[in-house]
Amino acid sequence: MLGFLKEPVVVTAKINVSLVALTVMGLISRLWGLCYPRAVVFDEVYYGQFVSLYMKRIFFVDDSGPPFGHMLLALGGYLGGFDGNFLWNRIGAEYSMNVPVWSLRLLPALAGALCVPLAYQILVELHFSHCAALGAALLILLENSLITQSRFMLLESILIFFILLAVLSYLKFYNLQKCSAFSGSWWFWLLLTGVACSCAVGVKYMGLFTYMLLLATAGLHFWHMIGDQNLSNVSLLCHFLARGLALIIIPMGLYLSFFYVHLALLYRSGPHDQIMTSAFQASLEGGLARITQGQPLEVAYGSQITLRNVLGKPMQCWLHSHTNTYPIRYENGRGSSHQQQVTCYPFKDVNNWWIVKDPGMQQLVVSNPPRPVRHGHIVQLVHGITTRYLNTHDVAAPLSPHSQEVSCYIDYNISMPAQNLWRVEIVNRESDTDVWKTILSEVRFVHVNTSAVLKASGLSGASLPEWGYRQLEVVGEKLSKGYHQSMLWNVEEHRYGKSQEQKEREVELHSPTQMDISKNLSFMAKFTELQWKILTLKNEDTEHKYSSSALDWITMDTNIAYWLHPTSGAQIHLLGNVATWASANAAALVYLCLSLWYLLRRRRKIHDIPEDAWQLWMAAGGICGGGWAVNYLPFFLMEKTLFLYHYLPAVTFQILLIPVVLQHLSDHLCRSVLLKSMFSALVVAWLSWVYFVYCTFSPLTYGQPALALAELRALRWKDTWNILIRKQ
Numbered sequence: 001m002l003g004f005l006k007e008p009v010v011v012t013a014k015i016n017v018s019l020v021a022l023t024v025m026g027l028i029s030r031l032w033g034l035c036y037p038r039a040v041v042f043d044e045v046y047y048g049q050f051v052s053l054y055m056k057r058i059f060f061v062d063d064s065g066p067p068f069g070h071m072l073l074a075l076g077g078y079l080g081g082f083d084g085n086f087l088w089n090r091i092g093a094e095y096s097m098n099v100p101v102w103s104l105r106l107l108p109a110l111a112g113a114l115c116v117p118l119a120y121q122i123l124v125e126l127h128f129s130h131c132a133a134l135g136a137a138l139l140i141l142l143e144n145s146l147i148t149q150s151r152f153m154l155l156e157s158i159l160i161f162f163i164l165l166a167v168l169s170y171l172k173f174y175n176l177q178k179c180s181a182f183s184g185s186w187w188f189w190l191l192l193t194g195v196a197c198s199c200a201v202g203v204k205y206m207g208l209f210t211y212m213l214l215l216a217t218a219g220l221h222f223w224h225m226i227g228d229q230n231l232s233n234v235s236l237l238c239h240f241l242a243r244g245l246a247l248i249i250i251p252m253g254l255y256l257s258f259f260y261v262h263l264a265l266l267y268r269s270g271p272h273d274q275i276m277t278s279a280f281q282a283s284l285e286g287g288l289a290r291i292t293q294g295q296p297l298e299v300a301y302g303s304q305i306t307l308r309n310v311l312g313k314p315m316q317c318w319l320h321s322h323t324n325t326y327p328i329r330y331e332n333g334r335g336s337s338h339q340q341q342v343t344c345y346p347f348k349d350v351n352n353w354w355i356v357k358d359p360g361m362q363q364l365v366v367s368n369p370p371r372p373v374r375h376g377h378i379v380q381l382v383h384g385i386t387t388r389y390l391n392t393h394d395v396a397a398p399l400s401p402h403s404q405e406v407s408c409y410i411d412y413n414i415s416m417p418a419q420n421l422w423r424v425e426i427v428n429r430e431s432d433t434d435v436w437k438t439i440l441s442e443v444r445f446v447h448v449n450t451s452a453v454l455k456a457s458g459l460s461g462a463s464l465p466e467w468g469y470r471q472l473e474v475v476g477e478k479l480s481k482g483y484h485q486s487m488l489w490n491v492e493e494h495r496y497g498k499s500q501e502q503k504e505r506e507v508e509l510h511s512p513t514q515m516d517i518s519k520n521l522s523f524m525a526k527f528t529e530l531q532w533k534i535l536t537l538k539n540e541d542t543e544h545k546y547s548s549s550a551l552d553w554i555t556m557d558t559n560i561a562y563w564l565h566p567t568s569g570a571q572i573h574l575l576g577n578v579a580t581w582a583s584a585n586a587a588a589l590v591y592l593c594l595s596l597w598y599l600l601r602r603r604r605k606i607h608d609i610p611e612d613a614w615q616l617w618m619a620a621g622g623i624c625g626g627g628w629a630v631n632y633l634p635f636f637l638m639e640k641t642l643f644l645y646h647y648l649p650a651v652t653f654q655i656l657l658i659p660v661v662l663q664h665l666s667d668h669l670c671r672s673v674l675l676k677s678m679f680s681a682l683v684v685a686w687l688s689w690v691y692f693v694y695c696t697f698s699p700l701t702y703g704q705p706a707l708a709l710a711e712l713r714a715l716r717w718k719d720t721w722n723i724l725i726r727k728q
Contacts (some may be wrong), residue, residue, distance in 0.1 A: 017520040018130070019093030019117050022137045026116030029141060030109040035101045037703055040093045041561040041572065044153045045614045047253050048088040051077045051104065051153070055084025058270035059284055060531065062099055063537040064700035066255070067156040067262035070203030076103045076153075090564060090587065104153045111161035113151020116141045118164040119656060125171035126620050132659035137525075139655045139688065145576040146652070146700045148562065149636045149645055156648050159203045163210045164194035167623060170214050174221060182238070190246045198251035202258045206649060209630040211251075218243055278492040279439045280529055283521050295494045300370035301358040304384060304497045308487035309344055309456040310442050313537065316458060317472055318352040319489065320345035321383045321390075321408045327467050330398055337416065339407030339577045340388050340418040343464065344456040345473035348665065355383035355497060359421060360666050366496040368556040378448060383408050388666050389420035390454075392447050392476035397457070398464060404452050404476030423718040427488060440492040444487055452476030514664035546643060546722070551634040557720045560644055563703060564724050570699075570706035571724050574644055576651065578695040579716065583686070584654040587661040588628065591621055594664070609668050620660040 041046065047070065053060045054074035062070065080100025087093075095101055110203040119140045139145060150157035173189035180186050197214060220356045223232060225239060269286040293535035299305060307319040326336035345352060356373060357363050357380040364382060373379060375695075381390035390409035393416065395405040409418045425444040426434050435444060458464070458472025466478030476485060521529075548558040560574040595617070601608055609617070609651050632650035635642060662683060699707050700715065700723075707715070709725055716723045 001688050014259070018134060019120060022120055022134075022141065023113070023117045023471045025112035025141055027110075028070050028456055029147055030113040031106075032703070033702060034105050034109055035152060036103055036478045037563055037565070037570075037572070039563065040088065040091050040095070040096050041152045042091060042574075043559065045088050045091050045093075046087065047073055047155070048104075050074070051082070052084035052086060052088065053270065054078075056268070057266055057267045057560040059266040060126055060270060060272040061260055061275060061533050061537065063444050063534055065534070066202045066258055068199060069158055069204060071258070071262060071265075072107050072203075073104065073153055073155070076100075076107045079103050079106075083551060090567065093349065101422075105151060106155045108150050108152065108154055112146060113158035113651070115146065115150075115157070115164055118161070118168055119652075120169050122164065122171065122623075122656060123659060125168060125175060126623065126660070127616055128620070128660065128663055130539050132663040134657050135662070135683075135687070137658040139658060139690065142690055142703070143572055143577050143580055144647075144694060144697050145644075145648060148453055148572060148574050148701050149648060152562070154645075155203055156645050158654050159200060159207055160649055162196050162200035162203060163207060163627075164652070166193055166210060166214060167199060167627070169193040170217070171623070177221075182242070185244075187246075190242065191250065194246040194248075195254060197247070198254040201251070202255055206631065206646070207604050208636060210649070211625060213623075213626050213630045215247060217626075218247060223309045242681075256450070256527065259521060259530065261525055263523065263530070270718060274316055275533060277310060277312065277439075277529060278308050278490050278681055279521050280440050280526060283526065288677060295438055296496055297438055297440075298369075298370065298372040299356060299438060299491055299494065300366050300372050300439075301356055301361070301379075302364060302366035302370075302497045303356045303491075304353055304375075304495050305356060305491045306348075306352045306493040307354060307489040308492040309486065311485035311700050313355075315346045317344035318348070318492070319454075319456075319474065320349065320350050320352050320471065321386065321388070322465070323386060324469075325410070326398065326405070326407065331465070334396060334401065336398065337393065337405055337407055337411070339391065339405070340383075340386065341468060341472050342390065342406045342408055342459055343468060344474050345471050351383075351385055353493075354390070355382040355384055356380075357382050357389075365443065371495065371645055373424055374427050375424065375432055375436070377419050377432045377436075379424055380420050381422060389418060390416055390422065391420045392450065392452055392454075394450065397475040398468070399474060400457050400475050403457060403478060404410050404450065405446075405454070406454065408472045414440075418513075419447070419449045422446065422454070423448055436491070438491045440490075440598075442488045442490050445489065447476055450476065450478070451561065453487045455484075459488065462636055510720060544643070546639055547629040547641045549630065550642060552720075553644060553651075554585060555631075556644075557718060557722075558644050558678075559721045561722060565703075565706065569708065569712055570703050572703040573700040573723070575700055575721070577697070579659075579686075579690040580655060581651065581691075583658050584651060586659040588625065588654055590661050590665075591625060591657060594661075595621060595680055612666065614616045614663075617660075617664060618673065620657070624653050624657040625658055628657070 009490025046623065049073045050060060050062060050070045055068070077100065082100050082104070084100050086096055086256060116137050120133045120137035124130070125138045146160070148159070168190045169192040173186060173193060176183065176186045176189065182582065192216065197207070197211040200212055211470045222240065226236060235291040269281065271399055273281050273284055281369065285577060296303070309317050309319075320339045321340055323344075324341050326337050326341055329335050356362060358371070360653050382388070383390070386408060388410065390406070391409035392406045397403045397405045409420055411418070422445040424436055425446055426436060427442045428446060429441075434441070447453070453476065455475050455477040456472060457475045457477070459613060464473055464703050485550050546558070547562040552558040556576050562572040562574055564571045596618075598614065602614075606612070613690075628650045631653065632647065635646060666676060666679050670679045699705055699711075711726050712723050
């Protein structure tokens with residue numbers, strides 16, 4: 001039974017020494033002097049704020065993309081013991097001793113370092129030679145822009161890592177297709193493809209470009225499988241379901257999990273939650289949740305409420321009125337009703353309180369038991385402080401003459417009767433008998449007489465003049481097709497009114513509400529709202545000193561100054577390796593021309609290269625050339641401020657195309673031994689040029705050593721580069 005102990009247990013393993021050496025060199029190039037400079041570098045001022053909010057568990061919204069990348073940066077801070085206490089307000093600010101700079105920059109640096117062996121492996125899986133794979137890895141290793149971007153608390157290196165991991169995983173899965181379908185390794189690489197794609201999208205939405213490329217590639221490969229007569233219908237169905245599970249279902253589930261963790265971590269109220277709905281705010285600890293502790297859920301006749309407009313941008317506002325009236329005539333000569341003004345006010349105020357009244361009864365208190373208001377019920381809204389009724393009529397609004405004026409009715413004893421009946425329509429109802437609920441219900445108020453809808457028009461236009469205290473206009477919108485959010489309102493603060501006498505009621509309205517809505521939103525409701533805010537919330541795009549156009553990137557006519565030492569000439573720039581970028585452009589052009597030439601010749605039944613070489617050429621072009629195209633061309637359609645670092649995923653794929661083209665030229669165009677030898681010598685000389693450029697610009701990549709003025713001027717190879725030179 002123990003006979004196996006008579007012989008030693010031997011474990012053998014194959015170690016690719018080249019791959020190990022490349023990984024070590026990648027780690028050295030990215031991790032060396034990682035704490036330098038110990039100051040805020042460019043967009044660290046942006047991402048650092050979110051890391052601090054994670055450390056303090058304070059909710060935030062970042063319109064630049066999903067939360068996974070931010071969580072990875074925060075993980076670095078957590079592992080380093082960061083408490084979140086640092087004021088991220090200025091590029092170049094010195095980090096205090098409580099900021100673990102090395103830990104915060106570690107994960108981006110590791111991701112950047114691992115891109116080197118990933119590039120090697122991708123070329124191997126594309127069935128190119130060891131020399132071509134080694135060349136691809138060396139080009140990534142010596143690419144100054146990738147080194148710079150990976151050495152700081154930024155997201156691009158993490159994004160590129162997951163993109164390359166997804167490509168490598170898919171290639172490994174595809175190469176196992178014929179010999180090991182449905183094996184353990186086959187499933188591993190297929191699942192890893194989906195996971196890596198989801199992580200790439202979770203870091204930045206730019207990851208969608210490569211995800212779509214891989215989905216299209218997988219679809220094309222499956223289309224070819226359909227024509228394989230050796231595969232049964234059942235086998236094809238299994239292949240289809242496996243790909244659907246791994247490449248669509250699991251990535252979607254993982255993407256949702258990023259938001260689940262994000263929302264679980266950030267449970268405290270903060271400044272960013274003001275753009276969210278009242279229901280979302282009430283689910284956070286502090287803030288609105290403190291105000292809404294124990295408030296009634298169902299709105300009843302006699303309820304005292306504040307009505308918040310659902311749109312919430314560019315600012316939140318509440319339905320409001322005050323004793324001032326509309327001017328008899330506006331500056332343009334149009335007349336008004338001279339009724340009491342109704343506005344949307346962006347601050348909490350006692351004049352935001354309204355009482356829900358039953359038109360058939362006079363009482364302004366909640367009966368016992370309360371009579372809830374349901375979808376379709378007719379109500380009157382009485383302003384709490386002035387006791388005037390919300391009204392609209394066929395009088396033009398002050399700023400929107402095509403809409404009706406909304407006012408609180410004053411009886412001037414003239415031929416202008418009150419029109420103050422409103423129908424409550426719950427937009428997000430589940431049935432037509434739904435009860436109007438605090439915070440949760442989004443309602444439209446439809447005027448019974450005119451069918452106009454109560455709308456906060458000021459959120460999309462100018463504010464009222466001085467006579468309206470610069471508050472936002474509220475109108476009755478006659479054309480009420482659809483449910484634009486400016487027409488939707490939700491009850492934010494709510495209590496059951498107890499005082500029938502006006503003076504007692506005023507005291508009641510001035511007293512603070514004590515309300516814990518234990519009716520928390522579901523995760524899916526919170527996810528849907530947050531995702532919509534991320535996609536639709538746009539900061540004003542302003543021209544930045546270092547912004548650029550997509551055309552500037554190809555020829556690297558732009559750079560970005562990331563950091564400048566306060567006293568010496570030491571500085572860090574995002575600047576690519578000129579030799580590599582020029583070679584990448586040339587490789588792309590050669591690939592395009594050769595492909596067109598081959599296609600024309602093949603159309604004439606002339607095959608210049610063997611069929612397997614042609615398939616290899618097209619596959620490499622689909623991955624490397626296609627990766628460049630899908631990560632670059634969409635920027636021509638984007639209306640946003642662009643920077644050079646947006647090009648880094650695209651240029652990474654373009655760099656991988658260089659050894660593909662070089663090997664093809666060597667194998668199929670250099671027919672003689674002499675030509676091959678000369679070509680190899682040229683490649684060695686070219687690699688030496690790449691290394692020379694890397695060394696030349698390394699002081700601007702690593703920020704050290706500090707250069708003299710003459711040396712800095714010598715590095716300005718293009719007039720469009722902004723190399724910072726201090727005036728003496």
